[in-house]
Amino acid sequence: MKYLTLLLLFPGLVYAQQDSNPPMEGFNADDSHPQAIEIADQVMASMGGRAAWDNARYLSWTIFGEDHVWDKWTGRFRWQGDSTVVLMNIHTMEGRAFKDGNEITPADELLAGAYRDWINAGYWLLMPYKLKDSGVTLGYKGEETMANGHEAHVLTLRFDGVGLTPDNGYDVYVNKELNLVEQWSYYADADADEQPRFTTTWEGYESYGDIMLADTRAVVNSESNVRRVSNLGVYSDLPDSVFEDPNQISLASLTETGTY
Structure with a gap:
């Protein structure tokens, strides 16, 4: 469905911030709601802006008991x-795997698992930056009221292949005043599921370098089910050894070796 009527009524809605936050190639702009696109651009601006996101080269985080360091540029x-330890390139899928510093061969299964984790764990951290992805x-x-009592615009994300x-x-769920994502609901099958499998908050926003990240995901209506993202860091420079050392490293040490 194309939202021609809204485009005619609000011709500047989609394009107001297009230059500052262009979509990734393959984003379905034709079938996306123009107000949702505008809100996605406002989220990007509130998180630090597209230029800051593009310039954030290295990111580190720990979630679900696993450590991640990503060179977003390469x-x-x-x-x-x-x-x-898995050391790989997510673009080429080439890499190596190690256990206690000793190389594991073949490493295909571990490389595939690390890649899956990069997608999943990365989405749990970076989803607000990926609203206009391919x-x-x-x-x-x-509009709805979130679990925290704040009013929100509710966007739907659907994926095509x-x-x-x-x-x-x-x-x-995007806070109407702050333009920050403060809640999300997950559907395993977006076409079939009438209710989400879970809903969590997005809390604990802080600045890391020039961008903002949230470190807490609490399941709504469950006081005990809280996921925290630790070892958060955004760096402009890290030593190559971070992507070459087959031994375990402390992500906390990156604050000493990296440059913000």
Whole structure:
């Protein structure tokens, strides 16, 4: 469906911030709601802006008990879990895997697993920056009150043949005053599921370098089910050893070796 009527009524709605936050190639602008696109641009601006996001080269984070360091410019990626280390490039899928510093061969399964984790764990951290990604269709669901009592615009994210789980979908709740994502709901099958599998908050926004990240995901209506993202860092420079050392490293040490 194309939102021709809204475009005619509000011709500046889609293009107001297009130059400052152009969509990724393959974003479904034709079938996306113009108000949802405008809100996505406002989210990007509130998170630091597109230029700041593009210039944020290195990111580190720990979630679900696993460490991640990503060179966003080149695709180099370090994954750590227990005694296992995977060093790879997510663009080429080439890399090596190690356990206790000893190389594991063949490494195909571990490389594929690290890549899946980069997609999943990365989305849990960076979703607000990916609202206009390739294959995404943005819808506008209306206004709702979030679990924290704040009023929100609700966007719908649907995917067309991208990622490992293209049937997934999300409702994304954007604080109407702050233009920050403060809640999301997950649907395993966006076409079939009448209710989300879970809804969590997005809390704890802080500045890292020139961008903002949120470190807490609390399941709504569950006081005990809280996920925290630790070892958050955004760096302009990191030593090559971060992507070459087969031994476990402390992500906390990156604050000493990296440059913001």
